[in-house]
Amino acid sequence: MASRGGKEIVSRAIRMETKLKxxxxxxxxxxxxxxHQHAGHAAVKGSEGESHFNVRIVSPNFDGQNMVKRHRMVCDELESGLHALCIVAKTPQEVAENK
Incomplete structure (x- = not known):
């Protein structure tokens, strides 16, 4: 963890993980x-480098929800100035069926 002005700074990925779990x-x-794949893009400038993420999540809370609702559930929890978020959201049953 980095620190700024005596305060510990938790990375966006760790904050996202804690909240989604x-x-x-x-x-x-x-x-x-x-x-890092988007360095130099206008939306990345001034974002301290944490602007684009891929998320793979399995949750029983997605049961009965279509893909749009699942993505909204994830995004609603992460309203924090992200520029881009790629989401793969599945239920435990869907994961088991694809094995």
Whole structure:
């Protein structure tokens, strides 16, 4: 963890992980920061480098929800100035069926 002015700074990925695990009861959660692939883009400037993420999440809370509602559930929890978020959201049953 970095610090600024005596305060510890928690990365956006860690904040996202903490929130999604607790609120959506995620059994699988993978967060990949791909901001480096977008260096130099106008939207990245001034964002401290944490602007683009890929999220793979498995949650029983997605049961009965279509893909748009699942993505909204994830995005509603992450309203924090992200520029881009790629989401793969599945239920535990969907994961088991694809094995």
């Amino acid at each position: 607790s609120v959506l009861e995620a059994s699988v959660l993978e967060i990949e920061d791909v901001s």
